[in-house]
Amino acid sequence: MPTVIGIDLGTTNSLVACMRDGVPTVLADERGVKLMPSVISIGEQDVMLVGDLARHRRVTAHDRTVFSVKRFMGRSFEEVKDELHLLPFLVQDGESGPVKISLFNREYTPQELSGFILRELKRRAEKALGQELKQAVITVPAYFNDAQRQATKAAGFIAGLQVLRIVNEPTAAALAYGMTNRDSGTVAVYDFGGGTFDISILSIKDGVFHVLSTNGDTHLGGDDLDEALMEALLPSLPEEAKDDRQIILGVREAAERAKCDLSSEMQTMLSVEVPDKPRIELELTRPQLEGVMAPVIERTRVACENALKDAGLSAGEIDEVLLVGGSTRIPMVRALCAEIFGREPRADLNPDEVVAQGAAVQADILAGGTRDLLLLDVTPLSLGIEGFGGIMSVLIARNSTIPASATEGFTTAADNQTAVVVHVLQGERELAAENRSLARFDLPVDPLPAGLPRIEVEFLIDADGILNVTARDLRTGKGQTIEVVPSHGLSEDEILGMVKAGIEHGREDMDRRWLVEARTEAEIVLNSARKAVAQAREAGFDEDRIKRFEAQLDALDEARKSDDHAVIRAEQQRFNAETQELAGDLMDAAVKRALAGQKLEEA
Amino acid sequence: MVTELAPLSPDLDHFALFGFDRKLVLDSAALDAAFLRLSRECHPDRYAVAEPEIRAVAERNSARVNDAKRVLSDPVRRAEYVLELAGVERPDGEAKCPPDLLMEVFELREKLMEDPGPELVERVLSLFADVEEKLDGLFSRHDAAADDPSRLEALRGIRETLDRRKFLMNLTREVEGTLGKP
Ligand SMILES: Nc1ncnc2c1ncn2[C@@H]1O[C@H](COP(=O)(O)OP(=O)(O)O)[C@@H](O)[C@H]1O
Numbered sequence: 083m084p085t086v087i088g089i090d091l092g093t094t095n096s097l098v099a100c101m102r103d104g105v106p107t108v109l110a111d112e113r114g115v116k117l118m119p120s121v122i123s124i125g126e127q128d129v130m131l132v133g134d135l136a137r138h139r140r141v142t143a144h145d146r147t148v149f150s151v152k153r154f155m156g157r158s159f160e161e162v163k164d165e166l167h168l169l170p171f172l173v174q175d176g177e178s179g180p181v182k183i184s185l186f187n188r189e190y191t192p193q194e195l196s197g198f199i200l201r202e203l204k205r206r207a208e209k210a211l212g213q214e215l216k217q218a219v220i221t222v223p224a225y226f227n228d229a230q231r232q233a234t235k236a237a238g239f240i241a242g243l244q245v246l247r248i249v250n251e252p253t254a255a256a257l258a259y260g261m262t263n264r265d266s267g268t269v270a271v272y273d274f275g276g277g278t279f280d281i282s283i284l285s286i287k288d289g290v291f292h293v294l295s296t297n298g299d300t301h302l303g304g305d306d307l308d309e310a311l312m313e314a315l316l317p318s319l320p321e322e323a324k325d326d327r328q329i330i331l332g333v334r335e336a337a338e339r340a341k342c343d344l345s346s347e348m349q350t351m352l353s354v355e356v357p358d359k360p361r362i363e364l365e366l367t368r369p370q371l372e373g374v375m376a377p378v379i380e381r382t383r384v385a386c387e388n389a390l391k392d393a394g395l396s397a398g399e400i401d402e403v404l405l406v407g408g409s410t411r412i413p414m415v416r417a418l419c420a421e422i423f424g425r426e427p428r429a430d431l432n433p434d435e436v437v438a439q440g441a442a443v444q445a446d447i448l449a450g451g452t453r454d455l456l457l458l459d460v461t462p463l464s465l466g467i468e469g470f471g472g473i474m475s476v477l478i479a480r481n482s483t484i485p486a487s488a489t490e491g492f493t494t495a496a497d498n499q500t501a502v503v504v505h506v507l508q509g510e511r512e513l514a515a516e517n518r519s520l521a522r523f524d525l526p527v528d529p530l531p532a533g534l535p536r537i538e539v540e541f542l543i544d545a546d547g548i549l550n551v552t553a554r555d556l557r558t559g560k561g562q563t564i565e566v567v568p569s570h571g572l573s574e575d576e577i578l579g580m581v582k583a584g585i586e587h588g589r590e591d592m593d594r595r596w597l598v599e600a601r602t603e604a605e606i607v608l609n610s611a612r613k614a615v616a617q618a619r620e621a622g623f624d625e626d627r628i629k630r631f632e633a634q635l636d637a638l639d640e641a642r643k644s645d646d647h648a649v650i651r652a653e654q655q656r657f658n659a660e661t662q663e664l665a666g667d668l669m670d671a672a673v674k675r676a677l678a679g680q681k682l683e684e685a
Numbered sequence: 686m687v688t689e690l691a692p693l694s695p696d697l698d699h700f701a702l703f704g705f706d707r708k709l710v711l712d713s714a715a716l717d718a719a720f721l722r723l724s725r726e727c728h729p730d731r732y733a734v735a736e737p738e739i740r741a742v743a744e745r746n747s748a749r750v751n752d753a754k755r756v757l758s759d760p761v762r763r764a765e766y767v768l769e770l771a772g773v774e775r776p777d778g779e780a781k782c783p784p785d786l787l788m789e790v791f792e793l794r795e796k797l798m799e800d801p802g803p804e805l806v807e808r809v810l811s812l813f814a815d816v817e818e819k820l821d822g823l824f825s826r827h828d829a830a831a832d833d834p835s836r837l838e839a840l841r842g843i844r845e846t847l848d849r850r851k852f853l854m855n856l857t858r859e860v861e862g863t864l865g866k867p
């Protein structure tokens with residue numbers, strides 16, 4: 083039985099996990115780090131850096147680095163254009179195709195960029211497990227629509243993975259929870275991450291995980307909190323800073339850092355650090371932050387209420403509330419959650435890892451390992467077609483258990499008409515134009531007098547939550563499958579082209595990759611160490627020791643120029659070992675702040 | 686790995702698929718149990734690593750089970766479905782508001798404009814309760830019918846009462862829209 087991996091492809095962080103001896107286990111990288119930042123950066127010699135290394139280049143190499151790509155998956159330019167002004171990279175209209183994201187000297191689709199993240203996770207898992215891996219389960223926000231799911235699946239293929247299933251993140255979390263808590267009951271999963279918010283309500287009984295309802299917002303997360311804080315800070319910044327993309331990025335980093343600090347502290351110093359620019363420092367208290375965040379966090383309430391209503395339950399009938407996602411560490415979020423459901427949420431789950439663990443469980447179910455669990459999920463949005471007068475006629479209602487299907491008959495209005503246009507929609511609004519247009523396709527018909535052709539179309543939402551369309555001519559009995567390319571999506575041919583490019587990319591020169599990775603890592607360490615040195619000097623730290631430390635730094639800098647990655651790694655290790663104590667003292671010398679968030683080992 | 690999977694027979698109606706008689710009063714626990722049994726058999730998760738053709742059959746079979754469950758677990762949709770199976774149609778083809786209800790609705794609407802008070806909500810709710818009660822009676826009559834003619838008679842009554850219910854639903858919505866949810 084080949085191993086199937088489970089992947090949590092997050093807006094901010096991604097993880098890979100698999101089942102090991104009956105336990106869902108998140109796989110770490112060589113340094114023991116499990117969370118991989120969903121950041122991509124083009125390094126020296128055009129080597130694509132993904133994860134921690136790329137994350138550290140967000141400010142220093144801002145013109146070669148992109149992040150939060152998941153926000154663009156399956157979205158049209160129209161849908162995302164209002165949020166682009168706070169992002170440092172260029173996003174362009176892809177017309178009928180996906181949006182195009184500029185990264186250094188090329189444009190990429192969000193599918194390709196997510197593909198890079200998935201490929202890196204695959205590589206990490208292969209290294210950890212010592213075997214080649216080909217199949218995966220990938221999680222998505224429950225509230226993702228058809229186009230967003232298709233985009234995720236395409237990203238998997240581009241990364242060289244056969245995607246056995248797209249699983250909803252809150253459902254995966256419930257699965258991981260239910261593995262260890264075998265009681266039956268009704269649970270609410272509140273998943274508030276970096277870019278999206280989901281609420282799902284499930285009943286768990288005798289190994290059956292039955293989703294009763296789901297609701298959410300695919301554009302609501304920690305990013306929005308950062309941005310709200312940024313907007314609030316902009317007036318207090320020096321005038322010349324406001325148009326500087328690099329400073330804006332520095333503000334974003336500082337805002338996020340301060341936000342996280344204030345989950346455990348009551349006040350903090352927000353400090354904006356950009357290379358070669360004066361440092362900007364501002365005091366920030368938790369109540370101040372809460373004032374800025376409140377309207378954003380409050381938006382999760384109505385989704386919870388709608389989910390309860392659709393499940394036909396009152397808040398009092400929920401037995402457990404599970405918190406998932408980094409943003410649920412915010413005290414204000416926990417308080418709101420407790421208020422909505424009238425009970426304290428469970429605090430014993432790891433909000434970062436539980437989705438990946440659930441994905442590993444689902445992967446094992448699909449591989450045939452775990453046999454006693456059954457997952458019954460739902461479609462988050464109603465599916466319909468445009469009918470007379472631009473009204474959406476619903477074929478499959480939201481929260482229907484998937485797979486689900488519906489058939490609809492079509493005929494012609496004019497003589498010798500050779501095609502009927504079918505416009506497929508997803509959403510809850512009455513007017514077709516106010517819902518997401520999934521696809522518009524021509525149904526071929528034989529030329530006959532009006533009203534004579536009788537075509538039966540079956541709409542099937544599969545277990546991935548993705549639409550499949552087949553048509554049958556009732557007169558001839560001829561059937562056909564219709565390829566529904568979602569609006570702003572990729573066709574099968576386009577995906578195949580990218581898969582091919584991916585295979586070539588997979589054959590890249592590994593020595594070169596290792597070299598660039600080693601150099602980048604050394605560079606990051608050097609940057610933060612130099613900053614520490616400058617601050618230690620200011621603070622009047624023992625100059626002799628600083629000199630000795632600087633000598634070590636120069637040695638590492640020299641080694642960094644080597645063409646052999648092993649040499650750089652060895653020097654880096656030596657440097658780390660020999661300067662550990664000194665670095666600790668440097669930090670203690672009132673420079674803690676300067677190093678916070680720059681700790682590569684722990685990031 | 687599974688190498689063969691037959692599509693569920695298209696000749697089975699929703700009731701037969703679940704192993705039930707064509708009854709309008711259903712035990713929901715029995716329905717849930719049958720649904721789980723079928724789901725465990727059909728769900729695509731069981732066939733995820735099989736050939737694409739088999740996966741496609743599993744998706745369709747599972748959709749069939751889920752679609753049937755959706756219809757069977759809702760008394761109104763279940764009844765509509767039985768009417769469809771029995772080929773019972775409306776006397777003149779389309780749903781019409783029964784005359785007595787039309788009068789009632791007319792009056793209620795007028796009151797709603799003049800004096801929207803809580804008694805109005807009461808009135809609508811009680812009309813609604815009447816319809817539900819009548820439906821329950823007809824459902825039992827249908828299930829107990831000894832022969833085809835008496836079953837057909839029950840179904841005709843159900844057809845009319847379901848339409849009545851629908852008009853009342855619209856009215857309820859209107860009242861709720863004006864007064865807020867009771
Ligand atoms: N201690 C904390 N306090 C507040 N927010 C936090 C904390 N830790 C992480 N976050 C936020 O959580 C988000 C990332 O959560 P994560 O679940 O990894 O997101 P995603 O699944 O979308 O990738 C980020 O916006 C980050 O700022």
Ligand SMILES: [Mg+2]
Binds near residue numbers: 251275276
């Ligand atoms: Mg997440």
